[in-house]
Amino acid sequence: MDAAQLRATQAPFKEKYRSDPKSALITLxxxxxxxxxxxxxxxxxxxxxxxxxxxxxxxxxxxxxxxxDMLLEALVACAGVTLKSVATAIEVPLKSGKVSAEGDLDFRGTLGIDKEAPVGFAEIRLRFDVDTDAPQEKLDLLLKLTERYCVVYQTVKNGPKVSVTMHRV
Structure with missing residues (x-):
């Protein structure tokens, strides 16, 4: 898919969401x-x-x-798709690309050994390795836009409001 095909594919969605913003709210x-x-x-x-x-x-x-691991895999999947989509849209030719994520956990927290130890990832590192002849300013834009539009990255980074309930069945 090239940039024109991507724009053509996404155009009806963008128009619909502009004219009816509520239709853009989708529950996964x-x-x-x-x-x-x-x-x-x-x-x-x-x-x-x-x-x-x-x-x-x-x-x-x-x-x-x-x-x-599944959280990191979701991040890699979303970031990879977003990177490819943005690269296509801004016409950054990628010969190849790899995406990796790693995160640091202190299992003392999740096992309840140390109440001061955090439960969850203390740090997550997302990395892109790309083979391209694009100039550095295009790569900088590619990274900036990938960060901006990657749903899982933005969710992890910004921590959405989360609620938890329990129901007896």
């Missing part, structure tokens, strides 16, 4: 079910199930997916 959903036998949660991903469990650093077997 995820579902899972608690595993009755293991300490795991089965998460629906399209037509498949991803089974998430404890990280080996907190007693998990390593056979299930770690939700922390």
């Amino acid at each position: 959903k995820a579902k899972g079910s608690i595993d009755n036998e293991a300490i795991a949660c089965k998460v629906e991903i399209g037509r498949a199930l991803a089974v998430a469990g404890l990280h080996p650093g907190s007693g998990g077997s390593g056979l299930e997916l770690c939700s922390g």
